[in-house]
Amino acid sequence: MTERFDAVVVGAGPAGSAAALVLAQGGASVCLLERGPFPGSKNMYGGVIYGRILDGLIPQWWDEAPVQRWVTRRCTTMLTAGQALTIDYRTSAWGSPPYNGATAFRPDFDAWLAGKAEAAGAVLVCSTTATGLLRNEAGAIVGVRTDRPDGDIEARTVIACDGVNSFLAKEAGLYHHAEADHFTLGVKEVLALPRRDIEERFGLRGLEGADFEIVGCTGDVPGGGFIYTNLDSIAVGLVLSLPGLAASKRRPEDILAEMKTHPAIAPLVEGAELKEYSAHLIPEGGYDMMPELGQDNLLIAGDAAAMCLAAGIWLEGVNFAIGSGAAAGEAVVEALTRGGVVAQPLEGYRRRLENSFVLADHKKLRRAPGLVLSDRVQSRYPQLACNLAERMFTVDNPSPKKGMVALGRQEIKRSGVRLRDLARDAWTGLRTFG
Amino acid sequence: MRSRSDDGTNLAHTAEATTTRPTTPVGDVPREAGRSDAWGSMAFEDRMATVDFRVAEKAHIEVDSEVCRSCTTRSCVGACPAALFVPTADGGILFNYEECFECGTCYMICNNEGAITWSYPEGGHGVVYKKS
Numbered sequence: 369m370t371e372r373f374d375a376v377v378v379g380a381g382p383a384g385s386a387a388a389l390v391l392a393q394g395g396a397s398v399c400l401l402e403r404g405p406f407p408g409s410k411n412m413y414g415g416v417i418y419g420r421i422l423d424g425l426i427p428q429w430w431d432e433a434p435v436q437r438w439v440t441r442r443c444t445t446m447l448t449a450g451q452a453l454t455i456d457y458r459t460s461a462w463g464s465p466p467y468n469g470a471t472a473f474r475p476d477f478d479a480w481l482a483g484k485a486e487a488a489g490a491v492l493v494c495s496t497t498a499t500g501l502l503r504n505e506a507g508a509i510v511g512v513r514t515d516r517p518d519g520d521i522e523a524r525t526v527i528a529c530d531g532v533n534s535f536l537a538k539e540a541g542l543y544h545h546a547e548a549d550h551f552t553l554g555v556k557e558v559l560a561l562p563r564r565d566i567e568e569r570f571g572l573r574g575l576e577g578a579d580f581e582i583v584g585c586t587g588d589v590p591g592g593g594f595i596y597t598n599l600d601s602i603a604v605g606l607v608l609s610l611p612g613l614a615a616s617k618r619r620p621e622d623i624l625a626e627m628k629t630h631p632a633i634a635p636l637v638e639g640a641e642l643k644e645y646s647a648h649l650i651p652e653g654g655y656d657m658m659p660e661l662g663q664d665n666l667l668i669a670g671d672a673a674a675m676c677l678a679a680g681i682w683l684e685g686v687n688f689a690i691g692s693g694a695a696a697g698e699a700v701v702e703a704l705t706r707g708g709v710v711a712q713p714l715e716g717y718r719r720r721l722e723n724s725f726v727l728a729d730h731k732k733l734r735r736a737p738g739l740v741l742s743d744r745v746q747s748r749y750p751q752l753a754c755n756l757a758e759r760m761f762t763v764d765n766p767s768p769k770k771g772m773v774a775l776g777r778q779e780i781k782r783s784g785v786r787l788r789d790l791a792r793d794a795w796t797g798l799r800t801f802g
Numbered sequence: 803m804r805s806r807s808d809d810g811t812n813l814a815h816t817a818e819a820t821t822t823r824p825t826t827p828v829g830d831v832p833r834e835a836g837r838s839d840a841w842g843s844m845a846f847e848d849r850m851a852t853v854d855f856r857v858a859e860k861a862h863i864e865v866d867s868e869v870c871r872s873c874t875t876r877s878c879v880g881a882c883p884a885a886l887f888v889p890t891a892d893g894g895i896l897f898n899y900e901e902c903f904e905c906g907t908c909y910m911i912c913n914n915e916g917a918i919t920w921s922y923p924e925g926g927h928g929v930v931y932k933k934s
């Protein structure tokens with residue numbers, strides 16, 4: 369390709385397509401590069417997209433986005449070997465526009481969003497892997513190299529939206545914390561179930577959907593589990609700490625199989641037929657482990673910049689990818705209209721991220737990763753909570769009921785959790801989530 | 803499901819299914835292949851047979867079995883979600899790139915410098931998700 373673009377965006381995931389859409393809408397010439405045969409073909413997640421970030425980009429997006437179900441029921445479940453305690457929240461407010469969360473297949477959703485960028489004028493090139501940064505004699509970044517013959521793509525700016533492994537960000541030296549500790553492995557089964565069964569098992573009607581986040585289901589490996597409902601399938605999966613998995617003798621699919629046999633989970637998933645198994649990494653380090661946001665003619669967005677928010681009860685990456693990708697696109701458009709060659713988009717990008725939920729949420733939740741993967745949150749607190757519930761609701765006449773405070777004291781003692789730790793975690797939790 | 807093709811375009815309906823693992827069903831996967839029993843367990847080959855891999859000619863990951871010989875952790879063996887790292891009798895590792903999710907777990911957890919050379923498959927090849 370001899371044409372020189374205003375920007376080349378690497379990766380047609382949500383970050384890249386949002387960036388390309390904003391660039392094209394802003395009148396910039398943009399090439400959107402994707403290594404898969406179509407956008408979304410390489411992308412896997414749990415299953416819920418929080419779409420409000422699209423309001424400003426695609427008016428009435430909910431009328432056309434390829435959605436499976438609208439989440440109206442959100443459950444947080446704590447498991448021990450034989451117990452389960454669930455906080456079950458439902459609201460009909462999430463069942464009508466502008467909605468809250470939607471389950472969707474990424475191959476559908478990502479292809480749709482990339483199609484929006486294309487319709488706005490972006491040039492989408494699939495089946496092409498960016499193999500490195502293209503530099504001129506002075507060492508400045510002037511595009512990317514690809515694995516196509518004569519495959520250099522020249523551009524004023526490179527926006528790397530190449531996901532969690534971002535080799536472009538690493539090549540540019542932007543990463544300082546790429547160790548395994550800051551990543552988790554997600555594995556997922558999509559299981560076919562007739563629509564009627566899903567509605568019955570999960571208590572849903574029409575296009576209502578359910579979302580379960582589960583803790584205490586990953587054995588000796590720190591992590592968590594999830595179940596999401598699609599139209600006629602369910603997504604059941606795990607998120608596992610990499611060092612924990614490496615140290616464990618257990619395989620991911622075995623831990624998943626075990627979760628599926630838990631008495632609280634089995635009735636939801638039993639008999640469902642596996643349609644597709646998948647695996648993908650998640651950047652979980654949060655704010656303190658983020659790489660630099662770019663340099664000179666290079667910006668990084670989405671998972672490539674570790675912007676996925678993985679903080680226990682929250683697992684949001686698609687909205688953060690769209691938010692950061694759009695911000696990168698805006699910053700480049702701004703730099704171009706300011707005379708192109710001279711202005712650098714990095715400052716504008718940083719400013720936009722700082723003024724939006726992308727960095728605000730991450731800053732607020734910066735302590736969450738350590739807390740969520742701690743042994744206490746992983747196993748001791750679920751055990752404590754379940755035991756407390758069991759004591760509260762067990763009627764062991766002729767013994768009279770015990771007071772809550774006494775029960776609490778006994779169970780905390782029995783759990784082996786030190787009051788000091790409990791107080792400190794409660795305080796950290798309050799400061800983090802409060 | 804595994805298909806082989808040489809060009810990166812329109813692979814969807816063309817390639818013939820091939821297999822190297824003897825237990826993987828060839829071609830049409832029997833309907834029962836993906837069905838889990840009440841206990842949720844299933845043969846690993848059946849699990850992998852639900853995934854579409856458009857196998858490239860060239861391996862995108864290479865493992866230097868010589869380096870692995872001195873490895874004490876062998877973390878890759880249990881952690882690779884596709885179970886592609888197989889210990890050999892002589893203390894090395896047998897690796898097959900074909901049914902790889904391209905997740906990155908192996909190179910992240912391996913702490914033996916030079917054991918794994920990792921890159922993405924040639925554009926248009928490798929794993930293709932449909933319902934993820």
Ligand SMILES: Cc1cc2nc3c(=O)[nH]c(=O)nc-3n(C[C@H](O)[C@H](O)[C@H](O)COP(=O)(O)OP(=O)(O)OC[C@H]3O[C@@H](n4cnc5c(N)ncnc54)[C@H](O)[C@@H]3O)c2cc1C
Nearest residue numbers: 379381382383403413414416498531554670671685686689
């Ligand atoms: C198990 C799991 C559960 C999750 N659950 C949720 C959830 O419920 N809700 C949520 O919002 N988020 C969730 N996430 C996070 C979410 O999936 C990510 O944060 C999001 O996909 C990031 O978008 P992205 O565009 O930055 O990266 P990606 O979606 O990873 O897109 C990157 C794109 O770049 C392409 N690419 C990479 N390298 C190259 C290259 N060299 N050349 C060309 N193309 C390239 C890839 O093929 C891909 O299309 C989950 C993630 C996982 C793994």
Ligand code: SF4
Nearest residue numbers: 870873878912914917
């Ligand atoms: S690939 Fe790495 S972790 Fe696996 S056996 Fe070889 S050296 Fe060890």
Ligand code: SF4
Nearest residue numbers: 882902903905906908
């Ligand atoms: S990238 Fe993932 S699936 Fe592929 S070999 Fe490495 S760990 Fe296994």
